[in-house]
Amino acid sequence: MSEKYDVIVIGGGPSGASAAKSLAEAQIRVLVIDKDDFPREKLCGGGLTANAKRAIKKIFKNVEFISREEKELHILNYSDDRFSPYITYSWKRPIIEVVDRFNFDDALLKEAINTGAKFEKDRITEIKINRDEEFELISKDRIYTSDYLIVACGTFGTKLFREKDLISPNYSIIYQTSADNVSRGNAISFFDEGFFWKFDAESYSKIGIGKYPPYLSYESAKKILSNYSSEEIKVAPIPVFNLRYSNEINKSIPGCLFVGDSGGFVNNWTGEGISYAMDSGDFAARAILKHYSDPERINQNFLDRLYKMASHLQIAEAFRKIFYKDMNRSLEILGEKKFAKLFISFLSNYHTSTKKLKFRSFFIGGVKSYGSEKIK
Numbered sequence: 001m002s003e004k005y006d007v008i009v010i011g012g013g014p015s016g017a018s019a020a021k022s023l024a025e026a027q028i029r030v031l032v033i034d035k036d037d038f039p040r041e042k043l044c045g046g047g048l049t050a051n052a053k054r055a056i057k058k059i060f061k062n063v064e065f066i067s068r069e070e071k072e073l074h075i076l077n078y079s080d081d082r083f084s085p086y087i088t089y090s091w092k093r094p095i096i097e098v099v100d101r102f103n104f105d106d107a108l109l110k111e112a113i114n115t116g117a118k119f120e121k122d123r124i125t126e127i128k129i130n131r132d133e134e135f136e137l138i139s140k141d142r143i144y145t146s147d148y149l150i151v152a153c154g155t156f157g158t159k160l161f162r163e164k165d166l167i168s169p170n171y172s173i174i175y176q177t178s179a180d181n182v183s184r185g186n187a188i189s190f191f192d193e194g195f196f197w198k199f200d201a202e203s204y205s206k207i208g209i210g211k212y213p214p215y216l217s218y219e220s221a222k223k224i225l226s227n228y229s230s231e232e233i234k235v236a237p238i239p240v241f242n243l244r245y246s247n248e249i250n251k252s253i254p255g256c257l258f259v260g261d262s263g264g265f266v267n268n269w270t271g272e273g274i275s276y277a278m279d280s281g282d283f284a285a286r287a288i289l290k291h292y293s294d295p296e297r298i299n300q301n302f303l304d305r306l307y308k309m310a311s312h313l314q315i316a317e318a319f320r321k322i323f324y325k326d327m328n329r330s331l332e333i334l335g336e337k338k339f340a341k342l343f344i345s346f347l348s349n350y351h352t353s354t355k356k357l358k359f360r361s362f363f364i365g366g367v368k369s370y371g372s373e374k375i376k
């Protein structure tokens, strides 16, 4: 006997929890299925931008979680497998706020459950569409059925439709370790088509490195990360945003929407994914609510809602390309206050064109940038 829901969300991370929260708020019978019990570990720097904070406030309103705020962000210079102080941005608000995904994801999912979403710990192994056009989600021991489906289970979510042979997003590999004895202060750097970060959690720092495909080998990552820590280096995939993929996949099955990493919604320049996961989850819920009795219109409505976010992700991809063309010149630009304002504006909201981004960055107040001598 299968269990029937209005909507099933596969995955209880930020994208799935956001979708479930918005659906439960509208009294929809929604089930979240995750292969892990929460709280669960998730490899991530846990860096929240001002844009992520905006998404949290919009979707979860009163959720409480522990974070470590810092109003400064150090930009580091890379040479000989090491990163050294270069320039520091300082803002009146935190530029990056750091959370532990173990607690953060649990807080979001709890909020969705408290609003009325149901939760099951189970690993879905296959999704089928039955003769009544319902989604059938198959696990080892059970079958779950729903009218609508939100796939929020990470980079390889499309693979669950085994019979359909859907493509997955192009992806890269990123490496992360932790250390409790490095100097404090959130820092990022860019190098050779890649990015580096050191984000401070309460009592330790998370240090990671990633590169646009072809991805960095484990040996190269180890060579760099072992300068900071001898702790284990963990590895995880991260999707590479491609507008065509995200559009096509979200048109392919009426009533089924791919959100967060499953939809490929990650910033190719900075590696940020949490804000895009939350917004895409919420947009999917809203598209289903808007056209509940007309599955054919749900997918297009979702794509319409994604427009601003997708434009922003395309700007990120354009920046990535320009930025790595001449790294020395790009580093010089990073040192300018004008650019500090532009970068903070870029991290704070979605922009549909570089012109608008530039214009809005004039109004970002309270930004300072100063040179390496100010970094301890």
Ligand SMILES: Cc1cc2nc3c(=O)[nH]c(=O)nc-3n(C[C@H](O)[C@H](O)[C@H](O)COP(=O)(O)OP(=O)(O)OC[C@H]3O[C@@H](n4cnc5c(N)ncnc54)[C@H](O)[C@@H]3O)c2cc1C
Residues within 6 Å of the ligand: 010, 011, 012, 013, 014, 015, 016, 033, 034, 035, 036, 040, 042, 043, 044, 045, 046, 047, 048, 122, 123, 124, 125, 152, 153, 154, 174, 175, 176, 208, 236, 237, 238, 259, 260, 261, 262, 265, 266, 271, 272, 273, 274, 275, 277
């Ligand atoms: C090393 C690393 C560092 C990062 N650092 C940052 C950062 O600092 N800031 C930032 O904004 N982004 C960062 N990102 C990106 C960010 O982590 C992701 O974009 C974000 O977690 C996507 O959320 P999601 O809900 O789509 O997926 P996830 O958070 O991955 O959640 C997916 C859930 O689906 C479940 N699941 C998977 N398969 C199944 C199945 N078959 N059945 C049932 N459940 C299943 C999983 O258990 C998991 O709980 C980082 C990524 C990596 C890899």
